[in-house]
Amino acid sequence: MTTTTARVAAVVAKWCQADAADLTADTRLEDLDLDSLSRLEAALGLQREFGVAIDDTRMNDAETIADVVDIVETSPAKVADGS
Template sequence: MTPPVTAVLPLLITCLVEHFGRDPEAVTADTRLEDLEMDSLAVLELLTVLEDEHGIPLPEDTGSLHDGSTLADVAALIERARAASAEAPA
């Protein structure tokens, strides 16, 4: 089951198109990381770009992502990290 589309998903797709040269027509919420030929290092690079350009905190649990994970899965992981960051005491 695909997680719901989040506010992060459009940023994720834009980043893949602009920084990784992916075809915008081929990148959707259901696109799997393996379809984009993204290994764990490429995913970390993607998350780092999102953090640098949009202030989105890096999720600590990237180990739960795998080749079969979709962009919606990545977006949901980022949303959980954002929520945890917002709840953490300053």
């Protein structure tokens, strides 16, 4: 598992009460019972962890941990809001 995949798995695991060590790139988010609110919370956690802006629609369309890794790796850096 790549470092990015492990970090994504750790963030996602927090929102589905799973053990990050049990998650792989092929783990289906559906199997983790991530509802839309949990996906939003996970997206916020990923934004904090990686400093990127996660598109909610892309996150809701993700099917696997690998899909989430792709979202993280292709998302633009989050712009500071000045506060």
